[in-house]
Amino acid sequence: MEVGELVNVNVADLAKDEQCPFCHKKPKGHSTKKPEEVNDEVTSKPKGLGIKVVDRKTGDLPYTTAAHHLISAMQCYARVRRLVRMGNMVEYNINAPKNGIGLPTTHWTLKYPHGAGRVKYGDLDEPQGKQKVAYALMKELGAQWHVGHHAFDIMVPKRDLESWKETGAEEKDGDDVAHETSYDAVIIDMLLDLVKNTSPELCEDPEKDDKFKASMDKISDLIRKYLDKFNGQGGFKPADSSPFFVSMRAYEYSGIAATLKTEIPVNSDSY
Numbered sequence: 309m310e311v312g313e314l315v316n317v318n319v320a321d322l323a324k325d326e327q328c329p330f331c332h333k334k335p336k337g338h339s340t341k342k343p344e345e346v347n348d349e350v351t352s353k354p355k356g357l358g359i360k361v362v363d364r365k366t367g368d369l370p371y372t373t374a375a376h377h378l379i380s381a382m383q384c385y386a387r388v389r390r391l392v393r394m395g396n397m398v399e400y401n402i403n404a405p406k407n408g409i410g411l412p413t414t415h416w417t418l419k420y421p422h423g424a425g426r427v428k429y430g431d432l433d434e435p436q437g438k439q440k441v442a443y444a445l446m447k448e449l450g451a452q453w454h455v456g457h458h459a460f461d462i463m464v465p466k467r468d469l470e471s472w473k474e475t476g477a478e479e480k481d482g483d484d485v486a487h488e489t490s491y492d493a494v495i496i497d498m499l500l501d502l503v504k505n506t507s508p509e510l511c512e513d514p515e516k517d518d519k520f521k522a523s524m525d526k527i528s529d530l531i532r533k534y535l536d537k538f539n540g541q542g543g544f545k546p547a548d549s550s551p552f553f554v555s556m557r558a559y560e561y562s563g564i565a566a567t568l569k570t571e572i573p574v575n576s577d578s579y
Contacts, residue, residue, distance in 0.1 A: 321390035329393035330511035339511045346397045348389045352381035357408025368421050374413035374454040378531040384495045398517040407528045411454035412445050442557040450539030452558035458491040462559050468550040486568045494551050498527050
């Protein structure tokens with residue numbers, strides 16, 4: 309993600325705060341009966357995603373389910389101000405089930421074998437103890453381990469970083485050329501791309517609500533498709549989730565780093 313581009317989009321929208329977020333020309337209430345909803349407010353409500361919670365409290369590998377926003381509500385969506393105002397204008401819901409997926413995680417009440425006893429995940433040896441638990445659960449469940457924030461940096465092949473744009477890699481560079489990114493950075497790029505490609509005249513379209521929501525749902529569906537590849541079915545492998553990794557453990561488990569020619573940065577706070 310180009311930080312400068314995000315700043316420019318937000319600064320431009322602030323300058324047009326009283327105008328419609330789509331056309332940036334007419335008053336913000338010109339095509340809606342609810343002009344008060346054309347604001348930049350975002351609330352994260354994981355329960356709204358409708359994720360079925362699994363609580364396995366017994367055995368050596370207990371886990372529960374994390375309700376994960378495919379498009380992060382606060383770390384991604386809320387950061388693109390103009391898009392949020394568009395979404396509020398058409399009553400798009402970032403917490404709707406279409407933007408959610410259930411992923412395995414731990415909980416402060418769960419304990420794992422350690423020596424002669426059992427301890428919480430956070431008290432397991434670093435990194436071997438935590439890695440053993442996370443890897444075993446990812447293998448069993450075919451899903452990414454969801455622990456920690458998404459802002460850690462990873463290195464992925466150029467072709468993976470650009471695949472959501474369907475532009476492919478620069479052939480002269482080769483598929484394994486490493487580029488640094490993060491889950492949040494890739495998604496913010498997708499959201500900025502949507503802002504740039506949304507017609508200014510959409511605000512006058514009687515079907516603008518459905519069309520905007522469909523565009524957002526398309527992004528959620530694409531991210532879900534990549535996360536689902538982690539299960540290794542249908543000829544896919546965990547590395548095919550690249551560049552969408554929700555934890556450093558999932559990234560490491562994918563083995564994609566082994567295909568690159570550069571040293572991979574490690575952020576121990578992301579485990």
